[in-house]
Amino acid sequence: MLVLPDSRPQNTHERLDAVIVGAGVIGLACAWRAAQSGxxxxxxxxxxxxxxxxxVAAGMLAPVGEATWGEEDLLDAALASHRMWAEFATELADAxxxxxxLLRNGALHVALDADExxxxxxxxxxxxxxxxxxxxxxxxxxxxxEPGLGPSAFAGVHAPHESGVDPVAIVSALRxxxxxxxxxxxxxxxxxxxxxxxxxxxxxxxxxxxxxLAEATVLAAGAWSGSAGWLPEGAVPPVRxxxxxxxxxxxxxxxxxxxxxxxxxxVYLVPxxxxxxxxxxTVEEMGxxxxxxxxxxxxxxxxAYRALPDVAELELERVVAGLRPxxxxxxxxxxxxxxxxLVLATGHFRNGILLAPLTAEGVIALLRxxxxxxxLGVADPARFAKVAT
Amino acid sequence: MLVLPDSRPQNTHERLDAVIVGAGVIGLACAWRAAQSGxxxxxxxxxxxxxxxxxVAAGMLAPVGEATWGEEDLLDAALASHRMWAEFATELADAxxxxxxLLRNGALHVALDADExxxxxxxxxxxxxxxxxxxxxxxxxxxxxEPGLGPSAFAGVHAPHESGVDPVAIVSALRxxxxxxxxxxxxxxxxxxxxxxxxxxxxxxxxxxxxxLAEATVLAAGAWSGSAGWLPEGAVPPVRxxxxxxxxxxxxxxxxxxxxxxxxxxVYLVPxxxxxxxxxxTVEEMGxxxxxxxxxxxxxxxxAYRALPDVAELELERVVAGLRPxxxxxxxxxxxxxxxxLVLATGHFRNGILLAPLTAEGVIALLRxxxxxxxLGVADPARFAKVAT
Numbered sequence: 001m002l003v004l005p006d007s008r009p010q011n012t013h014e015r016l017d018a019v020i021v022g023a024g025v026i027g028l029a030c031a032w033r034a035a036q037s038g039x040x041x042x043x044x045x046x047x048x049x050x051x052x053x054x055x056v057a058a059g060m061l062a063p064v065g066e067a068t069w070g071e072e073d074l075l076d077a078a079l080a081s082h083r084m085w086a087e088f089a090t091e092l093a094d095a096x097x098x099x100x101x102l103l104r105n106g107a108l109h110v111a112l113d114a115d116e117x118x119x120x121x122x123x124x125x126x127x128x129x130x131x132x133x134x135x136x137x138x139x140x141x142x143x144x145x146e147p148g149l150g151p152s153a154f155a156g157v158h159a160p161h162e163s164g165v166d167p168v169a170i171v172s173a174l175r176x177x178x179x180x181x182x183x184x185x186x187x188x189x190x191x192x193x194x195x196x197x198x199x200x201x202x203x204x205x206x207x208x209x210x211x212x213l214a215e216a217t218v219l220a221a222g223a224w225s226g227s228a229g230w231l232p233e234g235a236v237p238p239v240r241x242x243x244x245x246x247x248x249x250x251x252x253x254x255x256x257x258x259x260x261x262x263x264x265x266x267v268y269l270v271p272x273x274x275x276x277x278x279x280x281x282t283v284e285e286m287g288x289x290x291x292x293x294x295x296x297x298x299x300x301x302x303x304a305y306r307a308l309p310d311v312a313e314l315e316l317e318r319v320v321a322g323l324r325p326x327x328x329x330x331x332x333x334x335x336x337x338x339x340x341x342l343v344l345a346t347g348h349f350r351n352g353i354l355l356a357p358l359t360a361e362g363v364i365a366l367l368r369x370x371x372x373x374x375x376l377g378v379a380d381p382a383r384f385a386k387v388a389t
Numbered sequence: 390m391l392v393l394p395d396s397r398p399q400n401t402h403e404r405l406d407a408v409i410v411g412a413g414v415i416g417l418a419c420a421w422r423a424a425q426s427g428x429x430x431x432x433x434x435x436x437x438x439x440x441x442x443x444x445v446a447a448g449m450l451a452p453v454g455e456a457t458w459g460e461e462d463l464l465d466a467a468l469a470s471h472r473m474w475a476e477f478a479t480e481l482a483d484a485x486x487x488x489x490x491l492l493r494n495g496a497l498h499v500a501l502d503a504d505e506x507x508x509x510x511x512x513x514x515x516x517x518x519x520x521x522x523x524x525x526x527x528x529x530x531x532x533x534x535e536p537g538l539g540p541s542a543f544a545g546v547h548a549p550h551e552s553g554v555d556p557v558a559i560v561s562a563l564r565x566x567x568x569x570x571x572x573x574x575x576x577x578x579x580x581x582x583x584x585x586x587x588x589x590x591x592x593x594x595x596x597x598x599x600x601x602l603a604e605a606t607v608l609a610a611g612a613w614s615g616s617a618g619w620l621p622e623g624a625v626p627p628v629r630x631x632x633x634x635x636x637x638x639x640x641x642x643x644x645x646x647x648x649x650x651x652x653x654x655x656v657y658l659v660p661x662x663x664x665x666x667x668x669x670x671t672v673e674e675m676g677x678x679x680x681x682x683x684x685x686x687x688x689x690x691x692x693a694y695r696a697l698p699d700v701a702e703l704e705l706e707r708v709v710a711g712l713r714p715x716x717x718x719x720x721x722x723x724x725x726x727x728x729x730x731l732v733l734a735t736g737h738f739r740n741g742i743l744l745a746p747l748t749a750e751g752v753i754a755l756l757r758x759x760x761x762x763x764x765l766g767v768a769d770p771a772r773f774a775k776v777a778t
Contacts, residue, residue: 293701293705294690294694294700294705297705298687298691301683301687301690302691304683305687311684313682313683316681
């Protein structure tokens, strides 16, 4: 199926600047930004846009929450992308629909016992050392800020700079924004072969027999990037699926159980404006397994209940499992691939939504032959090539 | 929609012996047995057969599990119906399909701490006093019988006489058995009015305008029996909906996490031959509310995990909430109604599947003007009439 705007034949040999494999938030963000910069882009998606991790992610934009001391380079990238998100969201809302706006209610990190408080203190120190606004709170302070917190709230950190987006709305807005910029999005089209020319990739062929020729091929296939068997051996990035189960609870938009994102050591709870509360997420090494399990749901419900007892009254609306693109060092893989004209934009693990604006900027730079943002150094694919040789 | 076998107009004034309101296990069992005994019967169902409690029940046939000391009369009824189930199931398998057969793997009642062991001991004594086969087991014995039991198994009672059925299969078989006996089943037809003749009910009218005239009208509408506003005031039985949430877990049929029904104080786990494991059920006074809640699912998963830790690996396939027909004294209401020619067969609370054969026998007796089984004394509707005057 070919989405608007036009009906040019897919088999055309007319020259595209880039064919992007994968219509998740990463692939679509790259396509949108590339098209804005004047490049001709086609996106190839095996299923539907957002059908991978993007469609189930919570959309929390909490850069310090996902990185720790010892991962300073990754943290740099996360912070850089976080700074880009406000403008990215505003522009996207204009281009693709208002629902993509940033939810700016901040986050409350809570420790539910003394051990967790020690760990939280380290995260607080990290936030302060980075110059981020953050306030240390007693358990009582926490409950004043979020009256729904349970009696076990021991201490907390209020991080007003943290925010969230609804990734499903982001995918929808990106899709529209892409279409508006003349990007073709081909869905239901698994890639079956690379079109090679010596040591360079010249595009890809899809299951329906169509050939998509382009100056550059961008691999943005999320968890499926590591099983891109159509790439030459050695060009496939070391990406594996990391399963995450996540719950959607449904409550009142007027009296939500939490006014802001609540993050404990074992669960995060992200309220949406319509009364939904997203509770995520398990981290499981299970291969391409997206079964919802009793144990996964139990663990999420237990920790959600521990943080916010009122969740017990909420409707359990949906449970899904998604597959994050994991890498050996938890950092993404954004840069030139092992063969000519191949660009990698994958491996974002738990940070795909957060890192989308920075990744898009990096990919455009690569497509245009310009310098990638300094903060993407941590994502250089060459780090794995070196290990292999 | 009118199910086979024939196309007689619904508006016909030809005389039926009974019109039965409700196509759950109770209504269909009554209809089947009545038709077998030569009566002409029509079943009127507001939605689809089994769309109420029958469609979500676990189908455990454990008479002592649901009744306690002090409810001896109810226990008598449960035991009588339990004795009827084997033949009922065999006959039904012949008449309506093999899937309705009894699962005869027995049950293991487990106490997960010393307190629960005290309560379980009382249940064991009750079983023994009733002459039921039951064996007291240590925690180690329990784990020998069911190796999947968790370390908290403290003591147990093996009850080999207890069994189970799949209520969805039973509904399907009953439906077929009814059709084979010439019972008409009218679905998607809410009753809107009673057709009265002085102090007697002569049938019911349905939303589509059809009139269903019969010698007797049987109310078998489960949790909806108490809101049968189409009956004259004073003839509506005191039935209220009691919400129950129940989980379907999916595992291997070859290596099930339990070989038999496992019953702890707070959860029951009923294995099915196809690898499913049913975990039920909450008991909630919430009116006509069938929302699945975080708290309900959490409680069931926690207790299931406590009894059988391996459930954590099972797929959580389905969570639903059903409405049981509760009564003021937890006993069913089977007998003559407050107006002439009205028969009540409702209020079975947590025992509808178990009590279906006995209830059907009682209803046939009432329709034929014969004596109802002695054990149904506890279900006499007159007990509430007396209270009211």
